[in-house]
C-alpha cells in the first residue's frame with residue numbers, strides 16, 4: 645500500500661508540459677470565476693480596478709483575459725505564463741481534463757492539440773494512471 649510520500653504515479657508518467665504555448669493562443673481566453681479573479685489580483689499585487697483595466701476583458705458578467713497578438717496577455721514566448729501563481733483554475737487543470745476518462749474521443753482531441761502527452765501510451769494505460777493521480781489528489785497541479 646502506498647502512502648502520501650510514495651505516490652504510485654507521477655504526473656510525468658503521462659504528461660510533461662512542452663511549453664509550446666499552444667493552449668495560451670487564440671482570440672479568446674478561458675473565463676475567470678470569482679476565486680480566479682481574487683487569486684489573480686493577489687498575485688499581481690494590484691487593485692481590482694487596475695487589474696481589470698490592464699489585463700481583463702469584461703463582457704457583462706464574463707471576465708476573460710485580454711488578448712495580445714493572438715495570445716493571452718500573460719503569455720510570453722520566453723517565459724511562458726507570466727502570472728503562473730495567479731492563473732485561472734482552467735489553466736491549472738489543462739490539459740489533464742477529467743472528460744478524457746469518460747470518452748476516448750476527448751482524449752484524442754486533447755492529446756492531438758497538446759504535445760506534452762507521453763507518446764506510446766495506450767488509452768487504457770493513460771486512464772489507469774490518470775485515475776490514480778486524481779485519487780492521490782494531484783488534480784489541479786498539472787498546469788503547464
Ligand code: SF4
Nearest residue numbers: 662665667758760788
Ligand atoms: S499544456 Fe500542452 S499545449 Fe499547453 S504549453 Fe504545455 S505542452 Fe503546450
Ligand code: SF4
Nearest residue numbers: 668716718719725735
Ligand atoms: S493565464 Fe497563463 S496559462 Fe492561462 S492562458 Fe494566460 S498565459 Fe496561458
